[in-house]
Amino acid sequence: MIKIFTIFVLIPAIFAASPFRRCQLTNHPLPDAVFFGGRENPCLQEPCPVFRSIGSGTTYIDFTVPRQVTNIRPHLRARVIGITVDHELPPSMMENPWNYLIGNNPLNAGDRATFNLTVPVEPNTPLVTSVNIFTLFDQNNQVIFCYEIQSVVRGSP
Numbered sequence: 102m103i104k105i106f107t108i109f110v111l112i113p114a115i116f117a118a119s120p121f122r123r124c125q126l127t128n129h130p131l132p133d134a135v136f137f138g139g140r141e142n143p144c145l146q147e148p149c150p151v152f153r154s155i156g157s158g159t160t161y162i163d164f165t166v167p168r169q170v171t172n173i174r175p176h177l178r179a180r181v182i183g184i185t186v187d188h189e190l191p192p193s194m195m196e197n198p199w200n201y202l203i204g205n206n207p208l209n210a211g212d213r214a215t216f217n218l219t220v221p222v223e224p225n226t227p228l229v230t231s232v233n234i235f236t237l238f239d240q241n242n243q244v245i246f247c248y249e250i251q252s253v254v255r256g257s258p
């Protein structure tokens with residue numbers, strides 16, 4: 102009885118991850134799993150919150166590498182009422198994106214890797230719900246993966 106209970110309680114906890122969708126109007130590959138808010142306590146239901154009081158939001162994105170990858174470029178966009186705009190990423194992430202990658206260097210086809218996406222949340226970020234669209238490109242500007250998730254900016258947890 103205790104064993105069965107343990108299996109049913111622990112397995113969902115281990116595999117719990119955030120919901121995400123294929124990027125609208127594309128056929129781009131999806132990541133394997135998204136942990137919005139961290140691996141320990143990921144957001145399980147959209148809209149996934151980020152908080153002004155915390156100052157940043159971290160998402161771990163697990164993916165399987167489709168081909169050899171020697172360079173990466175992260176790209177975040179936000180869509181609000183049908184209008185999509187680029188969302189700035191930290192300069193350090195744009196200059197040295199590989200520092201935010203947990204995996205081999207270079208990445209080979211079939212490798213599993215994780216991108217550690219940390220996005221600043223400024224004190225004046227509007228308290229709105231938006232769709233976040235995150236794309237990781239390779240050295241040839243080919244999409245490694247793309248996904249969308251709905252998020253909301255809140256003041257504090």
Ligand SMILES: *[C@@H]1O[C@H](CO)[C@@H](O)[C@H](O)[C@H]1NC(C)=O
Binds near residue numbers: 219
């Ligand atoms: C992910 O990035 C955040 C912010 O840069 C950092 O605090 C955290 O340690 C990183 N996690 C891993 C596993 O590299």
